[in-house]
Amino acid sequence: MNNTWMILGMAAVTVLIKATIFGLGGRIAFPPLLQQALGFVPVTVLTAIIVPMVLGPHGEGLEITWRNPQLVASIVAILVCAATRKQLLTIAIALITFFGWQFGMLQ
Amino acid sequence: MALPLPSKGKRMSHPPTRLSSFAAGARDTIPMLIGAAPFGMIFGTLVTAGPLAPWQGQLMSLGVFAGSSQFIAVGLVAGSAGMLVIWFTTFIVNLRHMLYAAALLPHVAHLPARWRWTLGFLMTDETFAVMNGYYSRQQDSPYGHWYFLGSGLSMYVNWQTWTLVGLVFGAIFPQLQSLGLDYAMVATFIAIVVPQLNRLPHFGAAVAAGTFAWMLQDLPYKLGLTIAVVIGVSTGVALSRWRAGVRTDGRSAA
Numbered sequence: 001m002n003n004t005w006m007i008l009g010m011a012a013v014t015v016l017i018k019a020t021i022f023g024l025g026g027r028i029a030f031p032p033l034l035q036q037a038l039g040f041v042p043v044t045v046l047t048a049i050i051v052p053m054v055l056g057p058h059g060e061g062l063e064i065t066w067r068n069p070q071l072v073a074s075i076v077a078i079l080v081c082a083a084t085r086k087q088l089l090t091i092a093i094a095l096i097t098f099f100g101w102q103f104g105m106l107q
Numbered sequence: 108m109a110l111p112l113p114s115k116g117k118r119m120s121h122p123p124t125r126l127s128s129f130a131a132g133a134r135d136t137i138p139m140l141i142g143a144a145p146f147g148m149i150f151g152t153l154v155t156a157g158p159l160a161p162w163q164g165q166l167m168s169l170g171v172f173a174g175s176s177q178f179i180a181v182g183l184v185a186g187s188a189g190m191l192v193i194w195f196t197t198f199i200v201n202l203r204h205m206l207y208a209a210a211l212l213p214h215v216a217h218l219p220a221r222w223r224w225t226l227g228f229l230m231t232d233e234t235f236a237v238m239n240g241y242y243s244r245q246q247d248s249p250y251g252h253w254y255f256l257g258s259g260l261s262m263y264v265n266w267q268t269w270t271l272v273g274l275v276f277g278a279i280f281p282q283l284q285s286l287g288l289d290y291a292m293v294a295t296f297i298a299i300v301v302p303q304l305n306r307l308p309h310f311g312a313a314v315a316a317g318t319f320a321w322m323l324q325d326l327p328y329k330l331g332l333t334i335a336v337v338i339g340v341s342t343g344v345a346l347s348r349w350r351a352g353v354r355t356d357g358r359s360a361a
Contacts, residue, residue: 002190003158003159003160003163003184004163004166005190006180006184006190006193006194007163007166007167007170007171007180008170009190009193009194010167010170010171010176010180010193010194010197011167011170011171013194013197013198013201014170014171014172014173014176014197014201014204015170015228017198017201017202017204017205018173018201018204018205018208018227018228018230019208019223019224019227019228019230020205020208020227021205021208021209021212021227022208022211022212022215022223022224022226022227022230023220023223023224023227025212025216025223030205030206030209033344035206036344036347037340037341037343037344038202038203038206039343040308040309040312040339040340040343040344041199041200041202041203041336041340042175042200042203042299042300042303043300043303043304043309043312043313043316043339043343044312044313044315044316044335044336044339044340044343045175045179045196045199045200045316045332045336046175046179046296046299046300047296047300047313047316047317047320047339048316048317048319048320048332048335048336048339049179049182049183049296049320049332050292050293050296050297050300051316051317051318051320051321052320052321052324053289053293054293055321056321056324069290070290070293073290073294074293074294074297077294077297077298077301078297078301081297081298081301081302082301082304085302087298087299088145088298090294090297090298090301091145091149091291091294091295091298094290094293094294094297094298095290095291095294098290098294
């Protein structure tokens with residue numbers, strides 16, 4: 001129930017953002033500082049979400065070791081993405097590395 | 108054997124109709140539809156690996172229809188973030204759509220209200236890119252809004268379909284969860300972030316956000332995430348201004 005309200009709230013926020021300017025038809029001028037700040041939102045939000053998941057996947061402190069498949073696969077993903085700039089290739093190689101590494105450690 | 112395609116000139120000789128404009132909008136969005144498909148499927152599969160019910164995942168695609176904020180919300184729900192943190196994050200992540208709307212407004216301002224609300228709701232990064240290109244080629248087409256609708260609606264139907272495929276996929280293979288499927292989200296985010304890091308302000312913003320997200324991760328309701336984003340954005344803005352300052356100084360000194 002709580003999660004349904006969470007989703008409906010997200011929908012309300014997003015519809016308001018997307019449709020207000022068209023809907024009201026009025027001109028809203030964005031201050032340049034806000035425009036500049038918005039440009040940094042995706043890169044910071046995404047990084048802030050994944051860094052704890054990669055560096056300490058079990059929530060028990062830093063796991064900077066080759067036995068951490070999240071870390072190993074992420075280093076591979078960063079290198080592949082920096083070299084090729086191909087999103088789907090990066091995701092595919094990262095997943096193969098992650099699952100392969102996990103499987104390999106079970107042996 | 109390739110069939111000869113009708114030449115551009117021949118197609119132009121027919122005056123555009125509502126239907127042909129709608130179809131052209133959908134057709135010009137096909138590359139974006141293909142690009143969005145795997146993300147819709149990953150989203151649906153991720154939902155089945157987390158605390159949300161499958162129908163709630165579909166509800167999110169139907170009502171929110173903004174991929175990155177949906178991924179982030181799934182990650183935050185899994186980390187038991189507070190509702191206000193999720194709404195606030197949704198707000199800042201989706202705020203860019205206002206810039207898109209402001210840029211396209213002159214082309215839709217003459218339409219009836221129901222058209223304007225509908226097209227606003229259907230705005231995505233992809234449809235903005237398609238419409239931006241379209242309006243730069245066609246200054247005053249009478250059926251531009253039908254083209255817009257064709258692009259937006261095809262993205263919408265595509266996103267719902269691939270979300271559903273992912274939900275079904277995750278339900279058929281529940282063992283994917285125990286393998287750590289949430290890593291698919293990490294891989295997706297890395298693929299989005301890394302290409303942006305070649306500019307110093309973005310690099311600095313990411314390093315600051317990542318560092319503070321790590322240090323503040325034990326704060327309740329994932330508040331640490333919000334604080335880390337604010338610090339990261341401030342770092343990025345400060346670095347941009349510092350660089351602009353250095354450049355102007357260099358120019359005035361020369």
